[in-house]
Amino acid sequence: MALHKTKDVTGGDTGTDVFTTALSGRVLPKYRMPEEHSPSEAVYALLRNELLLDGNAAQNLATFCTTWSDDGVHRLMNECLDKNMVDKDEYPQTAEIEARCVNILAHLWHAPAEDGPATGCSTTGSSEAAMLGGLALKWRWRARRRAQGLPADRPNLVCGPVQVCWEKFARYFDVELRQIPLEEDATGLRPHQLAEYVDENTIGVVAILGVTYTCDYEPVADIAAALDAIQQEHGWDVPIHVDGASGGLVAPFLHPDVVWDFALPRVASINTSGHKYGLAPLGVGWVVWRTADLLPPELVFDVDYLGGDMPTFALNFSRPGGEAIAQYYLFLRLGRSGYRSVHQSCADTARFLAGEIAAMGPFTLLYDGQGALPAVSYRLTDPAAAGFTLYDLSDRLRMRGWQVPAYPLPARRDDTVIQRVLIRHGVTLDQIALLAEDMRRALDHLRAAPPTQPPTAPRSGFHH
Numbered sequence: 001m002a003l004h005k006t007k008d009v010t011g012g013d014t015g016t017d018v019f020t021t022a023l024s025g026r027v028l029p030k031y032r033m034p035e036e037h038s039p040s041e042a043v044y045a046l047l048r049n050e051l052l053l054d055g056n057a058a059q060n061l062a063t064f065c066t067t068w069s070d071d072g073v074h075r076l077m078n079e080c081l082d083k084n085m086v087d088k089d090e091y092p093q094t095a096e097i098e099a100r101c102v103n104i105l106a107h108l109w110h111a112p113a114e115d116g117p118a119t120g121c122s123t124t125g126s127s128e129a130a131m132l133g134g135l136a137l138k139w140r141w142r143a144r145r146r147a148q149g150l151p152a153d154r155p156n157l158v159c160g161p162v163q164v165c166w167e168k169f170a171r172y173f174d175v176e177l178r179q180i181p182l183e184e185d186a187t188g189l190r191p192h193q194l195a196e197y198v199d200e201n202t203i204g205v206v207a208i209l210g211v212t213y214t215c216d217y218e219p220v221a222d223i224a225a226a227l228d229a230i231q232q233e234h235g236w237d238v239p240i241h242v243d244g245a246s247g248g249l250v251a252p253f254l255h256p257d258v259v260w261d262f263a264l265p266r267v268a269s270i271n272t273s274g275h276k277y278g279l280a281p282l283g284v285g286w287v288v289w290r291t292a293d294l295l296p297p298e299l300v301f302d303v304d305y306l307g308g309d310m311p312t313f314a315l316n317f318s319r320p321g322g323e324a325i326a327q328y329y330l331f332l333r334l335g336r337s338g339y340r341s342v343h344q345s346c347a348d349t350a351r352f353l354a355g356e357i358a359a360m361g362p363f364t365l366l367y368d369g370q371g372a373l374p375a376v377s378y379r380l381t382d383p384a385a386a387g388f389t390l391y392d393l394s395d396r397l398r399m400r401g402w403q404v405p406a407y408p409l410p411a412r413r414d415d416t417v418i419q420r421v422l423i424r425h426g427v428t429l430d431q432i433a434l435l436a437e438d439m440r441r442a443l444d445h446l447r448a449a450p451p452t453q454p455p456t457a458p459r460s461g462f463h464h
């Protein structure tokens with residue numbers, strides 16, 4: 001039986017309603033491809049309805065990623081649907097725009113001026129960017145060791161409470177990850193801890209600008225100074241890669257006095273997620289090297305079968321070009337002052353929320369939204385006496401559609417459960433005032449009717 005006789009139900013001449021097609025009258029084929037094709041508008045309407053079951057992105061306060069884009073971004077993304085980032089011969093202007101973004105970032109991050117263009121590329125996100133940054137560290141360390149006639153088979157990477165992408169890098173590329181546990185009351189790597197973990201096989205230290213768990217910055221300048229001291233003592237010249245997934249596009253606008261980027265000679269490379277505080281739609285990250293010589297040429301492949309000769313350094317081959325174009329659109333559209341005011345209004349909203357949370361009673365702030373990412377993190381002051389857990393609070397808030405994750409801190413502080421709220425472009429102060437009201441209502445409910453068996457295991461997904 002033909003599902004439908006007309007070309008398209010929107011044709012309007014059949015009088016068929018999208019919800020009265022043959023497809024609408026049954027459960028959708030789920031695990032096997034259907035034999036027949038169906039009218040596009042009916043399939044669209046059915047899928048759209050199914051997707052309403054997903055969370056509402058605007059109420060997802062767990063994610064760092066862009067959930068609001070203006071009309072210009074929507075239009076460019078649509079118009080650039082066919083542009084393949086890898087095909088620099090066919091889409092030379094897309095390649096040119098990618099290179100402009102790399103140069104803009106290198107300048108924003110105080111890379112020393114070189115004769116040629118800045119060295120870096122777009123990626124699908126910070127995870128791929130981290131892989132590329134890590135690979136360059138590993139290759140350079142190995143070349144140094146071999147040149148000295150020393151063994152080069154046991155590389156390690158030293159870091160604090162990193163995002164999972166660094167654990168992936170270490171496992172995928174066979175590098176030992178030396179993750180330094182948190183000290184009591186610390187939320188990230190502290191410079192004096194390094195001496196115990198760094199050695200001749202350390203390919204680099206990852207410093208995080210915007211720790212995933214608590215949203216504050218690790219002290220990159222002090223980390224660099226500690227590595228200077230280690231070099232003085234042992235002769236090991238250990239480079240820093242800054243994971244600026246979120247902070248890399250916050251600090252230049254809100255915290256120009258924080259010294260963390262290529263202004264520090266020890267910082268060899270930096271990654272950021274364009275789709276976080278870069279405000280671009282999902283699917284774009286960046287990695288930039290301080291100077292061209294820090295990217296080993298063996299990692300760059302030349303491809304000639306797309307026409308022309310083009311270098312490619314990426315884990316992916318074909319990849320959409322629209323996200324990088326949208327990134328350039330945003331750089332042009334907002335400029336420095338636009339990024340500053342967008343992020344500042346988010347930071348103001350975070351400050352407002354921190355005040356509300358402090359006034360609610362049972363919480364202690366870990367980070368109040370000032371000095372680093374526009375976000376707030378907090379814990380229960382006295383979890384044993386509270387009668388409920390932050391997981392219970394997450395569940396109550398979820399009933400109103402808010403996603404506010406609860407999760408334990410990383411190793412050595414993993415007995416501390418915290419909550420985190422991220423404020424980003426499009427999350428308004430009014431919305432956060434509504435969240436605060438819902439939090440107060442949830443607290444009243446949990447106090448009046450404490451859960452009998454407080455759950456102890458994480459139930460809401462922690463979005464890294």
Ligand SMILES: *Cc1c(COP(=O)(O)O)cnc(C)c1O
Nearest residue numbers: 125126127163165212245273464
């Ligand atoms: C989000 C994040 C990542 C991963 O970035 P993606 O763009 O999601 O791949 C890595 N490091 C930190 C610190 C992050 O916040």
